Amino acid sequence: MLNLPFVIEILRMVHEWALAESIVRAVLDIMRERKLKTVLEVKIAIGQLQQIEIDIFRDALKEISEGTILKETKFSIEEEEAEFKCRNCGYTWKFSEIKESIKEDEAEAIHFIPELAHAIIRCPRCGSPDFIVVRGRGVRIVSLRGIT
Ligand SMILES: [Zn+2]
Numbered sequence: 001m002l003n004l005p006f007v008i009e010i011l012r013m014v015h016e017w018a019l020a021e022s023i024v025r026a027v028l029d030i031m032r033e034r035k036l037k038t039v040l041e042v043k044i045a046i047g048q049l050q051q052i053e054i055d056i057f058r059d060a061l062k063e064i065s066e067g068t069i070l071k072e073t074k075f076s077i078e079e080e081e082a083e084f085k086c087r088n089c090g091y092t093w094k095f096s097e098i099k100e101s102i103k104e105d106e107a108e109a110i111h112f113i114p115e116l117a118h119a120i121i122r123c124p125r126c127g128s129p130d131f132i133v134v135r136g137r138g139v140r141i142v143s144l145r146g147i148t
Helices: 004-034 054-066 095-101 104-112 114-120
Strands: 038-047 074-080 083-086 092-094 131-135 139-147
Touching: 004 038, 004 054, 004 139, 054 074, 092 095, 104 114, 114 131
Parallel strands: 038 074
Antiparallel strands: 038 139, 083 092, 083 131
C-alpha cells in the first residue's frame, strides 16, 4: 500500500527540482551565448501564484549547480507580486489591492491552485471576472551578473 502523503511529498519535490533544473540549464545557455567565464549572481523571481516550496527549490538549485561551473554562483530568490488586467475595462491591479476584499482561506487557495483565481477574483473597478494574469506566474531569471 502506498503512503499517499509521502507520495505527494515526493511529487512536490520532483516539481521543485524540475524548476531548479530548468533555471540552471537556462543560466548555462546564457553563459554560452554571452561567452561568460563565471556567473557571480543570478536573480530569480518566483510568481506569487506559482505553486512552489521555496526551501526545496533553493536546496535543489544548490545541489544541481554544485556539479556544474555554477557551483560558486549566488542565487537570490524574490517573490513577484501577481498583477491582473481586466479584459472588460482595461483596469490593471495588483494582488495586494484586492487581498482585503477576499477571504483569507480564498487567498491561500489561490496561492496553491492559481486556476481558482478566476473563480474568486473580480475586477475591482467593474466587477468583471474576465481578466488575464499579467504577472505572478512561473519562475524566471530577472538578471544575471557575470564575468567575460
Ligand atoms: Zn474591469
